Amino acid sequence: MNKFLPLTAALLAVSLNAAARDDHKMFPLKDALEAPAAQEKLDKSIKLYFAGQPHPKTIKNLGTWPTNKKTNAFGKSDVEACNWAFLSAVLTLQERARKEGGNAVIDIKSNYRNIETASATEFMCGVGNVVAGVALKGTVAKVAE
Numbered sequence: 001m002n003k004f005l006p007l008t009a010a011l012l013a014v015s016l017n018a019a020a021r022d023d024h025k026m027f028p029l030k031d032a033l034e035a036p037a038a039q040e041k042l043d044k045s046i047k048l049y050f051a052g053q054p055h056p057k058t059i060k061n062l063g064t065w066p067t068n069k070k071t072n073a074f075g076k077s078d079v080e081a082c083n084w085a086f087l088s089a090v091l092t093l094q095e096r097a098r099k100e101g102g103n104a105v106i107d108i109k110s111n112y113r114n115i116e117t118a119s120a121t122e123f124m125c126g127v128g129n130v131v132a133g134v135a136l137k138g139t140v141a142k143v144a145e
Contacts, residue, residue, distance in 0.1 A: 051118035
């Protein structure tokens with residue numbers, strides 16, 4: 001056995017750890033929601049209202065639900081990877097609304113690593129070298145139409 005093998009493995013582990021990236025960035029909701037993929041996939045019958053945005057009167061609150069979506073970020077820009085993870089998270093909230101009988105998700109907040117960030121204009125995304133993730137939390141509701 002090569003006597004340098006343990007040293008090489010230790011140095012490799014340290015260098016990989018040093019090169020790891022774990023950035024927390026804010027991105028515009030508008031850009032993510034207006035992206036072609038979002039326009040194609042979002043259910044227009046289930047409205048989305050982010051923290052601080054006015055919404056029609058709540059007829060029935062059907063519970064608050066979390067999402068936590070990750071995507072492969074390798075070879076993608078931070079914006080591209082984060083918008084994709086965001087779309088996946090929003091689609092999950094819309095699916096929950098359908099399942100619970102709601103027509104809206106209100107008070108949507110970023111909840112990355114269980115740290116709430118409330119914004120009517122931006123969402124939080126965690127970006128690494130290989131993975132990007134978006135966690136959201138929203139209240140499924142039946143609202144006046």
